[in-house]
Amino acid sequence: MVSEGGNFCEKSKRNFGKIPPRPSVEVVWTWLADVPDPEIPVVSVVDMGIVRAVDWDDDTLKVTVTPTYSGCPATSVIAMDIETALRDRGIANVALKTQIAPPWTTDWLSDAAHDKLRAYGIAPPSPAGGPTACPHCGSANVSRVSQFGSTPCKAQWRCESCLEPFDFFKCI
Amino acid sequence: MSGNTNASLFEFLLRQGDNTLVLGQRLSEWCGHGPVLEEDIALANIALDLVGQTQLWLALACEVEGTGRSADDLAMLRDVWDFRNLLLVEQPNRDFGMTILRQFLFDQWHLLQLHALAESSEDRVAAIATKAEREVRYHVERSSEAVIALGDGTEESHGRMQGALDRLTPYIGEMFEADAVDAALVRDGVAPEPARLKPAYDSAVAAVLSEATLSMPSVPVAQTGGRSGKRHTEHLGHMLTQMQWLQRAYPGAEW
Ligand SMILES: [Zn+2]
Numbered sequence: 001m002v003s004e005g006g007n008f009c010e011k012s013k014r015n016f017g018k019i020p021p022r023p024s025v026e027v028v029w030t031w032l033a034d035v036p037d038p039e040i041p042v043v044s045v046v047d048m049g050i051v052r053a054v055d056w057d058d059d060t061l062k063v064t065v066t067p068t069y070s071g072c073p074a075t076s077v078i079a080m081d082i083e084t085a086l087r088d089r090g091i092a093n094v095a096l097k098t099q100i101a102p103p104w105t106t107d108w109l110s111d112a113a114h115d116k117l118r119a120y121g122i123a124p125p126s127p128a129g130g131p132t133a134c135p136h137c138g139s140a141n142v143s144r145v146s147q148f149g150s151t152p153c154k155a156q157w158r159c160e161s162c163l164e165p166f167d168f169f170k171c172i
Numbered sequence: 173m174s175g176n177t178n179a180s181l182f183e184f185l186l187r188q189g190d191n192t193l194v195l196g197q198r199l200s201e202w203c204g205h206g207p208v209l210e211e212d213i214a215l216a217n218i219a220l221d222l223v224g225q226t227q228l229w230l231a232l233a234c235e236v237e238g239t240g241r242s243a244d245d246l247a248m249l250r251d252v253w254d255f256r257n258l259l260l261v262e263q264p265n266r267d268f269g270m271t272i273l274r275q276f277l278f279d280q281w282h283l284l285q286l287h288a289l290a291e292s293s294e295d296r297v298a299a300i301a302t303k304a305e306r307e308v309r310y311h312v313e314r315s316s317e318a319v320i321a322l323g324d325g326t327e328e329s330h331g332r333m334q335g336a337l338d339r340l341t342p343y344i345g346e347m348f349e350a351d352a353v354d355a356a357l358v359r360d361g362v363a364p365e366p367a368r369l370k371p372a373y374d375s376a377v378a379a380v381l382s383e384a385t386l387s388m389p390s391v392p393v394a395q396t397g398g399r400s401g402k403r404h405t406e407h408l409g410h411m412l413t414q415m416q417w418l419q420r421a422y423p424g425a426e427w
Contacts, residue, residue, distance in 0.1 A: 071224025101299035148214035
């Protein structure tokens, strides 16, 4: 009993004395790359280009995020998800900053995001202003149903070959 | 910044935020009642953009005012006489044609104004305008297409669109009127002279109306008083009783 108690004291003393290492911003970026977008969960908040910066300010981790559309309801959920993910990794002080300039653009979607969107059935944004191909069958014979869709960032299109409807990620 | 300049900027930001708030609320009244699913979704999305822009404008208004009020306080705790929106945006939805035409007349002006504000000497104004302009480009495209489709559509749709235009044209003039607030903002390079936007507005609107086979009636006197706060139409008060009922019934209630 006595020796066990002694061991316990020594262990806890060791733990108290040790300052947990502050993860590098590179490591934090990899953690954030695991936080899914709440509305399109196949892409992460990093793939979406929503996370603009990660910096340490003393012992506070500052994460700068940018909203996609002004009224996108996912914005507050994204902020909460980022904060939760970082706290789960043991970061006690997280400060989220919203930045609207420069404004978010679909140009910030990563190349990986384009592939993931297509695989998920969403045509990725394209400079032409419309999808180049149906994400289901690859046909170029597509037509627009509506410039507005299920979320602020998407338009509704239809494939004239396989007749399936699909979402198109609008360029902004 | 002098107190006077701050007061003008605050007033300007209320005008910006109240336009998008009131129109966003009007559009959201359609949610679940649109003539077809795609239109219902489009109106809800545009309402969402406008309410999102409202949060940015009114949050900045609060920052400039510096008394600790929040954007929610401004939206939910003011009464009719403190709103600074254009009379156009508070006009009731009536039928779908009237809603689309009101949107078209506003969108065309909104895009031109935001485009000019993107060059504002006030960085925070320029940032919001730059962001909003990208969203509003889609609004203009859609409302213009819809005005053409309905104006140059059936006899019934044409008649309703012309009726809507006759009814709403008197509210166009207010977008280009100026007062001491505008003069202060123009002097400081914060916002453009409202009248400066008129030639581009007139030609953009005329081009769409001509394709829509609609004719702009001549209006001897513009209806004004919304942006100055002197006199709103009776419709705004009715709208606020819906929008603010929860805060009126349960003051201070939170989620
Ligand atoms: Zn297809």
